[in-house]
Amino acid sequence: MRFRDGQWLVAEGVQVQYAEEVYRITPTASGKGISLLCPTRKILNRGNTLNLATLSIDIEPAFDGVLSVETTHWQGAVRRGPDFDLFPAGRPEVDAKVTKTESGTTLSSGTLSATVSGKPHEFEIAFHPTGGKKPLTTLLNRSVGLAYTPAPSTPMQLADMRNFRHYIFTQTTLAVGESIHGLGERFGPFNKVGQRVELWNADGGTSSDQAYKNVGFWMSSRGYGVFVDTPGRVELEIGSERCCRLQTSVEGQRLRWFIIYGPSPRDILRRYSVLTGAPGSVPSWSFGLWLSTSFTTSYDEETVNSFLAGMRARDIPVEVFHFDCFWLKAFQWCDFEFDRDMFPDPRGQIGRLKAGGLVKKVCVWTNPYLGQASPVFAEAAARGYLLRRRNGDVFQWDLWQTGMGIVDFTNPDARAWFAACLDRLFDTGVDCIKTDFGERIPSEDVQWFDPSVDPERMHNYYAFIYNKLVYEALQRRYGANEAVLFARAATAGCQRFPLTWGGDCESTPEAMAESLRGGLSLGLSGFAFWSVDIGGFEGSPPPWIYKRWVAFGLLCSHSRLHGSNSYRVPWTVDGDDQSEEGCSATLRKWTHLKARLMPYLFSQAQESVRGGLPLSLRAMCIEFPDDPTAWTLDRQFMLGDGLLVAPVFEEDGTVEFYLPRGKWTNFFTGEVKEGPGWFAETHGFGTLPLYVRPNTLLVLGKEGETRTVYDYTSDVEVRAYFASDSASAVLVDAEGKTVGTLRVKDGEIIGKELLSGSSVINVVSS
CATH class of the missing domain: 2.60.40.1760 (glycosyl hydrolase (family 31))
Structure with missing residues (x-):
């Protein structure tokens, strides 16, 4: 303000x-x-x-x-x-x-x-x-x-x-040349100086100043961060009221914030994770490809089977199949019951999918709202499980679901009831949950079950208690490190309940860039794991956009094919083009590449959890804070600390990217480029600028590996890229436990006894 x-x-x-x-x-x-x-x-x-x-x-x-x-x-x-x-x-x-x-x-x-x-x-x-x-x-x-x-x-x-x-x-000074980053998943300019930012969760898509995930934490290029300690509405004028100051304002009598010293971005994020919580761990299977039904498309058991059989026939492994909204009967969202007209035997169907090897895990869509046509609405209302207006009425509106009510998670009995509904889904064979919505929580004319809470502070905080409840229900059923969400709304602390995705983007290259900026900003807000709707959510992507998005999406920490009113299986996008440049071949290449990267990715994931770091998308400034250009880069990112990724946004494959100081090696060709500097390349659909950082030991699965979960120390390839005596690679097993460390000493790699099978070591660049 x-x-x-x-x-x-x-x-x-x-x-x-x-x-x-x-x-x-x-x-x-x-x-x-x-x-x-x-x-x-x-x-x-x-x-x-x-x-x-x-x-x-x-x-x-x-x-x-x-x-x-x-x-x-x-x-x-x-x-x-x-x-x-x-x-x-x-x-x-x-x-x-x-x-x-x-x-x-x-x-x-x-x-x-x-x-x-x-x-x-x-x-x-x-x-x-x-x-x-x-x-x-x-x-x-x-x-x-x-x-x-x-x-x-x-x-x-x-x-x-x-x-x-x-x-x-309060107004903290902004120094000459200082840049500000973070504040949740923000889709506008990466550097927030000059912007007015309101921290207020909203279902606004990915192409405005609204955000699903508002986090009151920002990071400065001068070596400090600030966390605003209120879940209520916060308004920030970042060099936009006074050009030399960052103003933070709240309505009320108090304002508290924490200033966090680095000096490096890694130090800032580590300290921030101590303050608000470290990211939760995710299982290795979650890194595989997730396939969705999409939103308003028509599907039943036969459709699902045809999707998964078609993917298997094209050698595209699917780890998780996701049933979006219409697994539920229309007008009855969300009553946790499969629509028996379309899915007469949900337990049997899920069992058959898994037994047939078509998929390993199943996810379903949920939200914390109850449409009044649902049989459970009257029960929940009568028991006081729904948010009420001040006059005692159940709070209802016709936005999203007709006459929908909002589950009041400040009521312990409502929380227990919601968890019991989830348990019934788990009994059916559901392994993970998409926790959609949770943004449009009213702050006026409402009375929560807990009279001590402020409705305005509940607006953003609702995402925390909603995701926490579902995440802990999954942990109780499947184990502490096996719980996985696909959440849209978030606030500070929600990094403890992975993972999140970027919301409703359009099927355009501009929306892909918006999503990338959102992922970078969220990563600088303490979130380790992030995904995006590959191909875009709204609209039907032309084949070239789908394929460019596939390359981007498979190099995010988590990868999901999902759309709104059109399917995202590749053969429906390009008329089943059988060529090596077709959608199916492109998806196959990138899915297989991610499987090969798993020894590296899963090791980096453990470091991300320990340090409060984004695995992907990791902003360049985290790894190169002393390079001024790194603080400006919003069209590329690091995947862990050793791989640089520059997505392609042009149909003709042209792309410009920046390499920091040192000799960087093209992952695909072995070509070496020396930074710092900007470079231009042209790529087909099977490659993009994927460069290996100098002084890297990169552990890969064997050539042709298609699985996500396997022994990450057996039959692997270790590549050395300009590796000096400070180079190392931590080996982990499929549970994330440390097996040991490979190191370079006097030009030799030590720790090779940790590897088994036909593992090989290649010096790619020296």
Whole structure:
């Protein structure tokens, strides 16, 4: 929200009051932090202390390299939930220290410090590495404040606050050349400077400023990150109100955020994962190809069988088959019952699919809404399982499903009922769940079962409790590391419940680029695993777009063919072109390549979980933070730390991409290009710019491998690319457990005894 009209004027209808000086510094209640009393005018005499607002700024050490900053106007405001589940794995010990000098007061939390200026009648708080003077960012004059709208003409009007909206805001400085990234799955420009961003989950597709996954965490190119600790609506002006500041504002009496020091993006993400939770692990089978029925298409058991038989006949292995919405009877979504007119024997059908080797796992679509035509609607409403309006009515609308209600997950009995419905699906043979929707959660005229929660804070937070419930139900049935979601809505902490996909994109190259930007931004928000609707969701992709998207989608961490009103099996896209450039051949090539990459991918997945890193899409700046160009790249990504991928967006196969410093090797041809620099290539449908980073040991499955799950240490190929004595590759088994490490020492690879079968070692580039 903008509170000013340019640099000099206040916006019409707004009153703004700023923290003008730090009047007093005292210890916080914990005794480890500092509390700043900041009046909204300079106190030059005793009379200045009357009839004015003050802001309290509490700076607390969180753990090494992390400080929390909470600004409060009226301390008596009720603290309503829900709150983010911070430190889910336990809070680390903190080494905090407060020092005072003539120049100011410094609070240190390990490697990060905040220094409050000691100059009289001044407001300035600098955040900097401990022992260093160069600030990461700073709160300067008129950078912390409160605002009313409409502007009261007298303080007496504020005796009744029902007619006023009250905001708290802070403005951290943006340095020259600084770029800002993350904030969830955002489809616009990769660098957020110059943008206005509202953190409010919405079902808005992939081609606007709305997002399904809003995460109040951003990363700066200057070596720090910020996490805004509220699930409510947050409005950000990122160099868009004042060009040199990033403004964060919330409606209410308090605003808390954490500043997280790096200095590298890896360090920032690791610390962020300690704060909000590390990504959950995913099983090796989930990396295989997922095939969907698509959304509004017509299908029954015969159709499903024909899809899977057709894929097998074309040597395209399908790991997971997904039944989208119409496995349920029309108007009865989501009552967890197969439409018996189309699927008379769901348990038998799923059993036959698996027994026949057509597929290993089955996924079904769900959402947290109940259409009133469903037989379970009346039951859920009567038992208090549905969200209500303030007058006691069940909250209903005709958006999406006729008369639909929303499951109230603040009710423990509703959660238990929902989990029991899932258990019945698991009994049928369902292995994983697509948790769709959860964005359009009303925040006005609603009453949750838990009266302590704030409806506005529940809007974004609903995605967390929804996905957590389903993920934990899967864990109880199948094991801690076997649970897999396909979620659309998310907020901070949802990285703990993998995985997510990019939502409803169009079948265009522009939408593919939008999706790529969304995946990059989400990866910089702490999410390790991400997928996209290959071919685009809306519309029917022409063959060339389908094939370009196949290459992109099979190099994401997870890969799913899914559409809206048209199928995504390849032979329906191009009239069953049998050539090597056809859709079937293209899909086969890339599916097989991903199978070969599994020893590398699954090892990298374990590192991603440990470090809070994106496996794919991994922004280039994570691996090359000292290369200024890396912070600008939004049409390419890293797949793990050793492979660079540049999708092709042109029908003629032309593509431009950037290689950082070093000798990079083309995975397909062995050609070496030396960076830094931009390069142009032209590709058919079976290749794209896939370059191996120098000093890489790349472990691959054997030539011709088509499976996703196998022994990743037997019959493998180890390729060395300009590998020096610092090169290594961690070997894992199909459960993700470490088997050992291959290393280069004195020009030789040691640890070869960990490999079995007919494994080979090839020096590709030296």
